[in-house]
Amino acid sequence: MNSFDYNPLADVVTVSYVCSECNNTNIECIMVPSPDLSAETARESISTDTAEIQCGHCGKEYRVELATSYNAGWGVMPDVENIIEVEEDFLNNEDIDY
Numbered sequence: 001m002n003s004f005d006y007n008p009l010a011d012v013v014t015v016s017y018v019c020s021e022c023n024n025t026n027i028e029c030i031m032v033p034s035p036d037l038s039a040e041t042a043r044e045s046i047s048t049d050t051a052e053i054q055c056g057h058c059g060k061e062y063r064v065e066l067a068t069s070y071n072a073g074w075g076v077m078p079d080v081e082n083i084i085e086v087e088e089d090f091l092n093n094e095d096i097d098y
Contacts, residue, residue, distance in 0.1 A: 024055055046067055
């Protein structure tokens with residue numbers, strides 16, 4: 001499996017995956033794109049972002065694509081065969097530096 005869903009209200013997703021090159025388990029935190037809340041439809045509210053990450057053991061690079069609408073969030077890691085777990089993180093005001 002190389003796709004996953006997440007809560008569109010999340011600020012960050014933490015993805016655990018197995019490197020397809022060296023079989024090392026990696027954990028990456030990725031910022032979630034904010035949907036366009038002024039859009040009239042869910043389809044129009046979709047915001048996308050792409051992150052580049054790399055295996056902490058062998059250095060193989062991976063692309064992570066995220067898309068968020070006001071009612072859904074989904075991601076894909078095209079070159080990863082085994083996503084172990086996805087956790088959502090919600091920042092609160094205490095985590096933000098003013």
